[in-house]
Amino acid sequence: MTDMSFAQAAERHLDDVYGYLAWFTGDRVVAEDLTAETFERALRLWHRFDEQRGSARTWLCQLARTIALDHFRSERRRLRREERAAQPERYDEPLAEGLSPELESALRVLTAGEREVIALRIVLELDAATAARVLGISTTNCTTRLARALKKLEEELHVAA
């Protein structure tokens, strides 16, 4: 258990959870809904949170990831059902404020998995072990995934230039 109250944890880590989900889903509106859902579930499961096993931020990111993956699965089902899978994804809003149009379009080329690892390791500045824990992969795998994502992003920017 923990001395921190749920309200304190929510206040402190809201931006982290939202930022992670915005990068992961590539859609800020969806990220807002998923963030609220993450905190709803976190409130129900708060009694299970153990500070000794990891920080509240890591725990919330793990929950957020589970919720995002559920969202992706249901979204895929919906797209199949509506036979819209062939249509390209459309994003009306930028991924984050302050991104150059080149960087924004280069980021759109990355997969959700690649954006996710950048969000955790660079945007949220989680260390490799913690990010790997959130992703459910090994630290080495996490580092490799990040290196590939950054290389791909660099190449996209180079092509755009």
Place this chain on the structure above:
Amino acid sequence: MSQHDLETTLRAVRPVAPPELRERVRAIAERPAPARRLGGWRRPLAIAVPLAAALAAALVAVFTGQNGSRPEVSPAAKSAPHRKSAAPGRSYLQAPSPVTPEQAVVGTARALGGTVVSRRVLAHAVELRLSFPQGKAREAMTRLAALPGTVRVDLTPHDARDADIVVVRVSRP
């Protein structure tokens, strides 16, 4: 743009939750935590523990019933070792009843071709008159004398042309 610059740029544009979302999450956090339900590892435990207790009670009842109120074994059953119990609802094998000295003498005599001529019950012993084919009496006497429970072994004179009578006394159980 180098990778280092890229990382610096990405860090600088860290998304911030919009005010509406912040309010929404605050409202969630102000709600009372829902009552804890049995979940995770507790749920199977909640089923397994009473089940194990019921099983243990049933086993205790079965074994207590066998040892505490076991029915008397009839003499007929005693003479038939490994016979299945005829008691309704019971299907366990009965243990062979211990062989009495008298039964051991009779068994040994029959193995040597002898037969029981007569049986007399005395105060503390049973006297058996056994008839053996000629030439077998001496061997029979040696083997019968070695049996536990044999008190005395005597050879009586011929009472038939081709048989010897051996009188054996064995202790009564």
